[in-house]
Each structure stands twice: as C-alpha cells, then as structure tokens.
Amino acid sequence: MTAPTTPLAHDAWSAWHPAELARRLAGVPRPWCVVGGWALDLWHGAGTRPHEDLEFTLLRPDFPLFRAALPDVRLHLVGDGKVRPLAEGEAPPADIAQVWCEDRAARRWRVDMMLEDGTPETWVYKRDPSIRRPRREAVRLGAGGIPHLAPEIVLLFKAKYRRDKDEADFVRALPKLDAPARDWLRECLAGGHPGHAWLDALETIRR
Template identity: 65%
Template sequence: MPRPANTDRMDTRPIPDHGAWDAWQPAELALRLRSVSKPWCVVGGWALDLWHGEKTRDHEDLEFTVLRDDVAMFREALGDMDFYAVGSGVVSPLPADAAPPAGIAQIWCHDRAAGRWRVDMMIEEGTADRWVYKRDPSIALPRAEMIATTADGIPYLRPAGVLLFKAKYLRDKDEMDFAKALPKLAPSERDWLKAMLRKTHTGHAWQERL
C-alpha cells in the first residue's frame, strides 16, 4: 500500500524552478490519459475555452481533476513525469510509492526530460457519480450535470463550476473569463452560479451582473 509522503524518509530531489511551465494543451493530456477509465476533467481557464470551442487567451498552465482514490492510476498513465505535492505555497517531491497526504489537493507534474512543468493534477473529493465543490462540500451535484465533453472526447468542468472557483480570486484573467462567458451562459447556469455565489461569497461583484 502507498504511504503518506515525507513521513519516514526525506526525498532529496531538487525542486524545479516554479516558473518553468510549458504546459500541454488539453488534446495532449487526453492522448496520454486515453487508457484511463476513471473520471477526470479539464478545469480552469482551459475548461472555459473547451466550452467556447476556441482558445480565447493564453494559458500559463493546464489543470485537470481526478478523484483521490484514483491518483495512483493517473500517475501511472503519466509515468514519464516526476510528481510534486503543492500546498500552502510549498512544492515538495512526492515519491513514487507515496500517496499524497490528506491535506494535499494539488500535484504538479514535471517533465524530467524537458525540464518543464506540463500539467497540474488537482484532487477532488467526490465520487465517480457525484461532483463535490471542494471549498464547500455541501455543494454537490450528479457528475453528469457538471461535466461536459468536447466533440473529440475531452471532458471538462462546465462554465458555471469553473466560474465558481474563479470567483474567489478575481484576478485579471478571472474577470476576463467571466466577461467572455457571461453572454453565453444559459439561464439555468446563471441562476445556479448566482445562488452559489450568494452561498459562498456574499455580496460578490458578479452577482448583480448575473
């Protein structure tokens, strides 16, 4: 059985430059995960662009989510990567036989041959049938309602879910993503996002615009 990282030994691998990103595009990730039958989906800005059907801006990284119990299977599919746990601003090596600690929900995947970060694996706590918002587990829906798939088979989080995550930070790119998505959101998506903002971010600036 895998054991928690950094419990009884030190991993002395050097930490690559945090800024050394040359992220894959979603199609490359999907190709590498083609043998994995467990749930996963693209999230973040790229998820919105998959929904738009075009690239609307540059993306410095590529994020996708997996269920915690499935992490080892996805690590195996990305076997030419080195894996680093990310939490509280700290990046630390995750040994090959180690499961991410319970408090870790993010794993950066480093292409050792190219010396570049390729993808950001996010861990979610839902189930194969149920999507759970990690910042408030009381927000949960059938996975089929929250995940869509492109014509060429790439799964992605639907825009209302992506924007709920982005609402916390309101970075320039988040504001840009919201503005581009807003005219295309279905009435039901607007209503759901507005209700979730009311629940999680009282008085949020996006509420009036929805």
C-alpha cells in the first residue's frame, strides 16, 4: 500500500481497548504489558476515566515479533516532539523508545508501542537503570489475563509530570496500594524526586 502524502495529525487518536490489543498479540510468546493510565484501570478492575491513548511496552530485541503481529498498522518513530514513518525493514534507532501505530485503513493512531530495556526475567526503570524488579512482580494480570504494569511502578512514571490526570490517578490508587507497594514507591520517590508532594501522602497513610 502506498503511504499517504498527508501526515496524520498527532491528536488523531482512536485507541484500541486493551482487550483488542491482547487479542492481536495473543500469538506472541514474548513479554509485554499495558502501561500508563490503562494499566491502573486494569488493576482497579474498572474504568476510572477516559484515556486518550493506549500504551504498552515490549523488550527492544523483540520488536520484529510485535511488528509482525500487527500487520495492519503503519509504524512511526516518536522523539523530540517529532513523528516520522518507520520504513519497512528499518529498526528503531537506539535513541528511540516510542513507536506509534497508525491504522492503515482508518488513518487513526491505535496504540503506542514503548521499547524497554531489561530481560524476560527483570524489569528495568528506564529513567534510572539501578531501579529493577523481577518481572513476575513488576507485571500483573488483569481481567481476561491482560498483562499490565504494577500500579506503584505506573505511579513512579507519573510522578515526574503531575498532570491533573496523574494527580487523580494517585489519589484513586493510594488507598488500594498494599504496604510493600507503598514502601517501594516512597523509596523511589525519595531518591528520584526528593520533596515530592506524594511523599507526604504516602507517609500519612503509613501511620
């Protein structure tokens, strides 16, 4: 199919539901998981707010397998605020960790593919590789067996931005986090974001 000459607008999102993504990736025998706000909703077991997009992660060496599993999408590299098509057979360069998937027929963005380091056994935090978790702890299974990132890890990512939706996600999640998850998040925030307002909330619920 010939590539369209008109670039797709960055906000042209009609994201799949995680269940649709899981259906399409059912034959891929490698680790992946939903991240971001959708991961929290899978953990909650219910929708808590609208989601503009859908994000999932995979190990960088496994990219060709996931590309093959999504033949109906056109891939685009995302970095430095720019989006450019990824040529057939081209691998994402080492400095790119985000790939948007465009539905060829509908001309809408469907899912955001995030390339991560680590191994099938170990999850590695991309902003500080010294922070690691066994993948069996870092990834949970939600309804329908959909893998998603553990809530305390999702919140660690969100702590950097503190957008309105991130604050709301934290408030909803805090009462449901168990003690080990709260302790882990508190330790990571203290090291990476000293003075962060969420530290007070985590300390208060600890008492």
